[in-house]
Amino acid sequence: MLWACILLPHLAMDSILRRRPDPATDTPLVLVEGPAQLRRLHSVNAAAAQAGLKAGMRLSAAHALMAKVETVDFDPREQARSQCLLANWAYRHSSLVSQQWPHAIVLEARASFRLFGPWPQFARRLRNELAALGFRHRLALAPTPRAAYVLAGLEDGLAIAHIERLQQVLDGVSVRRAHLPEDSGERLQRMGLRTLAALRALPRDALRRRFGAALLDHLDRLYGQADDPLDWYRPPDHFDARVEMGYEVESHMALLFPLRRLIGELCMSLSIRDGGVQHFVLRLEHEHGHSDVEVGLLAPEREQAMLFELARNRLERVAIDRPVVGVRLLARQLPPFVPAARDLFDPRPQQALDWPQLRERLRARLGDQAVYRVEPAGDPRPERAWRRASGDALAGGVQSAPARPPRPAWLLPQPVPLQGMARIISGPERLESGWWDDGDARRDYYVVETVHGQRAWAFQPAGVRDAGWMLHGWFG
Known part of the structure; x- marks a missing residue:
């Protein structure tokens, strides 16, 4: 080694x-x-x-x-x-x-x-x-x-x-600079022993009686003649770092430098664990008490530039009503990080952002509830067949929607009367549901074509042929 x-x-x-x-x-x-x-x-x-x-x-x-x-x-x-x-x-x-x-x-x-x-x-x-x-x-x-x-x-x-060359160099080292145990170096210097070579020339039994076994153990480990059991470092399973400002800060701009330093240390800690962070707290310490700025992500990340920008955006949305004397960053959980798969020759422009980074940037600027995705629900009623969800995992319920006939890409918020229906293309599709939640729906859906050649999704009350048509969506 x-x-x-x-x-x-x-x-x-x-x-x-x-x-x-x-x-x-x-x-x-x-x-x-x-x-x-x-x-x-x-x-x-x-x-x-x-x-x-x-x-x-x-x-x-x-x-x-x-x-x-x-x-x-x-x-x-x-x-x-x-x-x-x-x-x-x-x-x-x-x-x-x-x-x-x-x-x-x-x-x-x-x-x-x-x-x-x-x-x-x-x-x-x-x-x-x-x-x-x-x-x-x-x-x-x-x-x-x-x-x-x-x-x-x-x-x-x-x-x-090489160990042979090491022994030659160490023999010429002063006993004062050899990090000998306790005050052994000074005592040996006063005795007239200047170098490690002179020290090693003395009888070991005499050295043990006068200076203890720790001196001989140190020499043996120094020269490689005995194993050196060290206290090995093990990285912690969380991150906790603090920067004391040294003066009172009342503006967001003055907090950006310590924030950048803390984010850099966090990303360094994540890289050695091959992990990411999905939630951390930026704690602004005051003379009395503290204020917490929560930063949450939809998926674990560890890119320094993105985490810094997210934390900065969250910080700028918080009013600093008291002077800040210290900044602390805490991340209690460091989940595994799985990088997004990319092509060997990435066709994206150099300045383009991938979707996870863009999503987190929008959430930091617009708020957590402003960015969401749509996933299928188990309700067959069109107006309740989907729901909002955050993150990449399913919010719960059905894992995928059951197989159904074609649905329009544009679903109207509320059905409206359809004027100018020319012919029926397919249907009917009977839908009866919602009797348990006061949203009873009994409809026969059809794919129809209007007099202008548009393809629409319309329905009539179930079993009623001479009722008016209600438009619920448009096909592309």
Whole structure:
């Protein structure tokens, strides 16, 4: 096996910057943590670093250097959500993904070469997608997952495919940068042991007595001399993501960027599960309470552009009566997705929409009840022989209408007297029904031709030959 490690040295700051429309801003931004009287900088953006601010600095010292600096409270949960998001993204490329170590994602890469190409091509794909997601990163490849984790911290892009070469490189690694358990690296450095080669030259029994078995286990797994059981990531069976605005929003336009980001994350989650979404909730969080925007589809979908447009149309129909401080997207059920069958050479114009997308767009703009289809019902009375239905499945009742004589394509809402009947083409067809619901109908239907050559569907009361003709429909 070959393992790729994606190291995320700026995970906390990137989690904040990626939710902003313009992350490459010149405004200094810092994340702060600690009690109110001992606030310290957790991380800083590029503009703050250029001004001399750095992680670990007291907030009071930072204000002494810069009077105008934007501060955001560091939230470990936000960082954990971002790492989980990246594990979800990595699951698209490999079935063996782990987020066991902080600020890192490890995935088995050799099996993915057959699909994505050799490592240089695969690494380029990973970098492009990570950049699109808004995360700065470092990449490394090694025969063991721990070695990939260590190498990613040493040099970005370092790739070692053979175990013999890996052992040579690891022997020169400083004990401080080998991610040894607890404070073993610092203690060994103070003892005069600088590299892993010097550490491995010591008797194992002496190391076990002084540092415990965890140090030896780490070395064996690092060098590939023992299996490394990792905590494997498994994608959840639902989707729940949130974006905190950081300021109060009172317009729909300002909500489009976080909405686009959330829809993108939803579609990424759907792609790794090979599933779709048929219903989700866009929750607008206020200072007190929240407002829900329901988005429902007639069939599972997962195309990002369509889902974003549907959610945007639904959102624009909702009045924002209170400032929004956060946006959350929840999808409790992720049913399987079956893409529509298409021809190999699709004859549709490039800008044309297929029917499911057009249908959902119309429902989002006009309302759920404005778009429907017609399906047969079990009632033989023409005015009740069909019903409205939503979606692609039958609403219930009969699966198909029973065989009947030809019916007109144009059925009038109410029968009207027929003038100018020339001759009878076929009939009669006796219809007696509706005695149970006060809609009793007893009619003899005929296909007739008018004096103008039109073919009509008309009836007379059952058994009455000299009554007037009533027109009920026209044939094409």
